[in-house]
Amino acid sequence: MSTDALHLGILSAATIAHKNVRAILKTPAVEVVAVASKTPDKAETLIKDFGLEGKAKAYGSYEQLLDDPNVHAVYIPLPAGLRPEWVCKAAAKGKHVVGEKPVALSVKETDELVAACKKHGVQYMDGSMWLHNPRTAEMRKVIDSQIGTPRTVITTLSLPVEDIPGFQEASIRCHKHLDGLGALGDLGWYNVAVSLWAFNYDKPIQVQAHIGPKFCDGGTLMRCGANLLWEDGRRASLSLGYDRGLTQYAQVCGTEGVLEWNDYGIPHREDKAEYTVKNAGMFIDLYTKVGQDIETKQVNLEQPQEVHMWENFAKQVLSKMSPH
Amino acid sequence: MSTDALHLGILSAATIAHKNVRAILKTPAVEVVAVASKTPDKAETLIKDFGLEGKAKAYGSYEQLLDDPNVHAVYIPLPAGLRPEWVCKAAAKGKHVVGEKPVALSVKETDELVAACKKHGVQYMDGSMWLHNPRTAEMRKVIDSQIGTPRTVITTLSLPVEDIPGFQEASIRCHKHLDGLGALGDLGWYNVAVSLWAFNYDKPIQVQAHIGPKFCDGGTLMRCGANLLWEDGRRASLSLGYDRGLTQYAQVCGTEGVLEWNDYGIPHREDKAEYTVKNAGMFIDLYTKVGQDIETKQVNLEQPQEVHMWENFAKQVLSKMSPH
Numbered sequence: 001m002s003t004d005a006l007h008l009g010i011l012s013a014a015t016i017a018h019k020n021v022r023a024i025l026k027t028p029a030v031e032v033v034a035v036a037s038k039t040p041d042k043a044e045t046l047i048k049d050f051g052l053e054g055k056a057k058a059y060g061s062y063e064q065l066l067d068d069p070n071v072h073a074v075y076i077p078l079p080a081g082l083r084p085e086w087v088c089k090a091a092a093k094g095k096h097v098v099g100e101k102p103v104a105l106s107v108k109e110t111d112e113l114v115a116a117c118k119k120h121g122v123q124y125m126d127g128s129m130w131l132h133n134p135r136t137a138e139m140r141k142v143i144d145s146q147i148g149t150p151r152t153v154i155t156t157l158s159l160p161v162e163d164i165p166g167f168q169e170a171s172i173r174c175h176k177h178l179d180g181l182g183a184l185g186d187l188g189w190y191n192v193a194v195s196l197w198a199f200n201y202d203k204p205i206q207v208q209a210h211i212g213p214k215f216c217d218g219g220t221l222m223r224c225g226a227n228l229l230w231e232d233g234r235r236a237s238l239s240l241g242y243d244r245g246l247t248q249y250a251q252v253c254g255t256e257g258v259l260e261w262n263d264y265g266i267p268h269r270e271d272k273a274e275y276t277v278k279n280a281g282m283f284i285d286l287y288t289k290v291g292q293d294i295e296t297k298q299v300n301l302e303q304p305q306e307v308h309m310w311e312n313f314a315k316q317v318l319s320k321m322s323p324h
Numbered sequence: 325m326s327t328d329a330l331h332l333g334i335l336s337a338a339t340i341a342h343k344n345v346r347a348i349l350k351t352p353a354v355e356v357v358a359v360a361s362k363t364p365d366k367a368e369t370l371i372k373d374f375g376l377e378g379k380a381k382a383y384g385s386y387e388q389l390l391d392d393p394n395v396h397a398v399y400i401p402l403p404a405g406l407r408p409e410w411v412c413k414a415a416a417k418g419k420h421v422v423g424e425k426p427v428a429l430s431v432k433e434t435d436e437l438v439a440a441c442k443k444h445g446v447q448y449m450d451g452s453m454w455l456h457n458p459r460t461a462e463m464r465k466v467i468d469s470q471i472g473t474p475r476t477v478i479t480t481l482s483l484p485v486e487d488i489p490g491f492q493e494a495s496i497r498c499h500k501h502l503d504g505l506g507a508l509g510d511l512g513w514y515n516v517a518v519s520l521w522a523f524n525y526d527k528p529i530q531v532q533a534h535i536g537p538k539f540c541d542g543g544t545l546m547r548c549g550a551n552l553l554w555e556d557g558r559r560a561s562l563s564l565g566y567d568r569g570l571t572q573y574a575q576v577c578g579t580e581g582v583l584e585w586n587d588y589g590i591p592h593r594e595d596k597a598e599y600t601v602k603n604a605g606m607f608i609d610l611y612t613k614v615g616q617d618i619e620t621k622q623v624n625l626e627q628p629q630e631v632h633m634w635e636n637f638a639k640q641v642l643s644k645m646s647p648h
Contacts, residue, residue, distance in 0.1 A: 019610040151568040154480055158577055160604040208535045210561065212553040225561060227549065229536040237534065237549055237563050244475040244577040246605030246616050249584075253482055253568040260573075266607055268614045280484040281570030283590055286343040288628060290592045292570050304612060 006314040009034035009071035009095070011062045011086055013042040016077045016100060020127070021050050023306035029314035032056045036065035062086060066093045073097065073317055077127070079178035080185055084109040087124065088116040096123040096317045102185035123317050125309075128193060130264055132312050133305035135273040136197075138297070139259060142277055143198060148256025153198045153236040155191040156249045157265060162222055162242040174218040182220030183242050190248075190265045191238035195228055198252045204228040204236070214243070256280045270304040330638045330645075333358035333395040333419070335386045335410055337366040340401045340424060344451070345374050347630035353638035356380045360389035386410060390417045397421065397641055401451070403502035404509055408433045411448065412440040420447040420641045426509035447641050449633075452517060454588055456636050457629035459597040460521075462621070463583060466601055467522060472580025477522045477560040479515040480573045481589060486546055486566040497566075498542040506544030511564040514572075514589045519552055519560035522576045528552040528560070538567070580604045594628040 008030050010017050017035075024030045032052055036059035037043035043058035059065040065074070066089060073096035076086050084104045090097050097117065103126055104110040117124040130136060143150055161167050172178040173186050181188075196202075210225030223241025248266070252259040261275040262268075274296055281292030303311075332354050334341050341359075348354045356376055360383035361367035367382040383389040389398070390413060397420035400410050408428045414421050421441065427450055428434040441448040454460060467474055485491050496502040497510050505512075520526075534549030547565025572590070576583040585599040586592075598620055605616030627635075 015610065019612060022610060022612070147569065152480075152482070152563060152565070154478070154563060154573075156476075156478055156575060156577070158476070160579060160606070163579065206535050210551045210559070211530050211532045212551070212557060212559045214557060223557075225551065225559070227534045227536070233536060233538060233547075233567075235534070235536045235549070235563075237561060239476060239478060239559075239561050241475070243557075244579055245471065245582045245602060246607075246614065247575065247577055247582055247602075248614075249478075249573075249575060251480060251571065251573060253480070253571055255484060255487065255568055258569040258571055263614060266611060266614060268616075268618075270613060278569060282484070283570075286346060287340065287590060288343060288346070288630070289594060290570065290572075290587060290590060292592075294592075306612070 004318075005029055005031045006317055007031055007033040007070055007072045009036065009065045009068065009074045010046075011036050011065060011074055011076045011090075012078050013037045013046040014077045016127075017046065017075070018049070020075060020077070020306060020310070021046065023304060024310050025050060026303060026307045027310040027314065029318065030310050034059060034065050034068055034071055036060070036062050062089075066090055066095060071095060072321065073313075076100070079172040080105050081176075081178045081180055084113045087113045091116040091120040091122050094120055094122060098125050098127055098313055100127045101189045102181055105180045105185070121320075123313070123320060125313050125316070127309070128189070129305045129309045130190070131193075131197070132308035133267065133273060134301060134308065135261075135267070135275060135299040138299055139261070139275055142259050142275070143252055143254070146257050146277060147252065147254030147259055148280070150198055150252055150254045151234055152251075152253045153195045154249070154251040154253075155194050155236070155238045155264070156247045157187040157191050157240045158244045158247045159187065159242055160245050168216050168218060174216045174220055176219045180220055182216065182222060183240055184221045184224055187240040188224065188226075188238065191240055194250050194264055195236035195238060199230060199234055199236070202230055204230050210239070214241075267305065271301055273299045273301060275299075328642075329353055329355045330641055331355055331357040331394055331396045333360065333389045333392065333398045334370075335360050335389060335398055335400045335414075336402050337361045337370040338401045340451075341370065341399070342373070344399060344401070344630060344634070345370065347628060348634055349374060350627060350631045351634040351638065353642065354634050358383060358389050358392055358395055360384070360386050386413075390414055390419060395419060396645065397637075400424065403496040404429050405500075405502045405504055408437045411437045415440040415444040415446050418444055418446060422449050422451055422637055424451045425513045426505055429504045429509070445644075447637070447644060449637050449640070451633070452513070453629045453633045454514070454590075455517075455521070456632035457591065457597060458625060458632065459585075459591070459599060459623040462623055463585070463599055466583050466599070467576055467578070470581050470601060471576065471578030471583055472604070474522055474576055474578040475558055476575075476577045477519045478573070478575040478577075479518050479560070479562045479588070480571045481511040481515050481564045482568045482571045483511065483566055484569050491566075492540050492542060498540045498544055500543045504544055506540065506546060507564055507566050508545045508548055512548065512550075512562065515562035515564055518574050518588055519562060523554060523558055523560070526554055529555050534563070538565075591629065595625055597623045597625060599623075
């Protein structure tokens, strides 16, 4: 075990934890030293599945893990309805935190969670992996230098899960007390994040819900849409739902060009990612053809985007930690 | 001059008329026999530009052209604010009509125009060329057989013309009495048409305007968006504007797949057109990758889509006309 690495504990052995453990094993700067689950078998299975026996301890309660002084930071993939409480408890124990998204189910809870992390001097990061993909940094440059003033962002995010038998019973997104924002918190988190990112995190002045949302029996959103409006007329329109085939389309359109990509949440491939840049364009030859330069660019990825996320988190936290 | 061809007169020598004369010259079933312009020079220039001297007569008034018994049908590219009156006059003279879009500026005017055409037994067709592209028929089959139940349609149509000096003064879309629906009539016509087409022309039960529209000094829309909702939760979201780079993106998303194309108004090329079909898809391998079959199909086009439009119009009309 490297003494320079960030020692990570994981609260819960949810599916998303497996994805992240896989990534962490590819991240030299982070080592999994503990896994806690209320069902101890699940913690042990996770440890065994990834060959972490003798390296990571299994705990039967989250409190026990938070009391382990060998743990520097924790990853908390608990449902959003339960997570803020544990983020605050972890912060109080001096643990840095990566939490899954959405951060919380209300602004109040989010504010409390941020305040707790500030108070105890720990780093909080949400598990939005796309932000750490090297493609995202390249596209940032495209927005800032190639497409003029960005005017609109259009995003769609959809997943064909609504009709899978048992989905409503099994999914945390269909239970108000677990992930009460449903598809909006699960999928819409990305639509909104891409829209804000494209506009450099300026705050919109108005938000409008689309007609035609659908709620499941558990009272959470299965599909919805929204428009965001900024002071200077910039707009974002987003659409998401569990009711249809997989789409992850994003279009950022500026006065002098267009940026498009088709897999903004999770890229089609781990080893390369694409995006398309178009100039302003115009219809030409008596409006019979399109005159527009269209270039699809490829970004080679040496590591999956989640590895980049964990590297960035470790860099942030290790720079804050006193030598141990 | 073929005795079997449809004899066409053109009311006004607008730019769009040039596009159509070019197409008609490639359509054996249609012959331009007359052009009328209030500025007679313009009619003569159009005739000369396309080598129609001796074949087509130049008229200095629309009435004169409508009185020409050699004219079977007329193409009316006048602005929407002036057009319905001339459609009705043409119908009264027994002329079949192709009119530009939008059909009219109100439902009332549209109803009157349709009633006039019915009364006088003449065919009316609007100049929406994409409907006649062979790609459209192929995509219809995809929607009907490959993507399950269509759930959503997303369309964007934008053109970077707002900032061109003099645009507002010169464009008929910036003057209420000429094309009073502005960008909504010019661009939105396509967004709405694609949405209705995708859903087999079922009528939506609710329409919602997006926040953030913009009007020009002349009082017409420069940009806007809308949502359409159908009884069973099908939805369309559309966005359009003169304020940004060229986009013509359409996405039809169903329970079992996705249809996408990037040039729904005017294809990138006249000799081939593309569309992409995806199956329902799912995130795979612990949500690290996309598992989705993506196939881009090419349709070879022997003729530009506007030639197909004129062929279809001629076929419709000639089948109604008594032998001459």
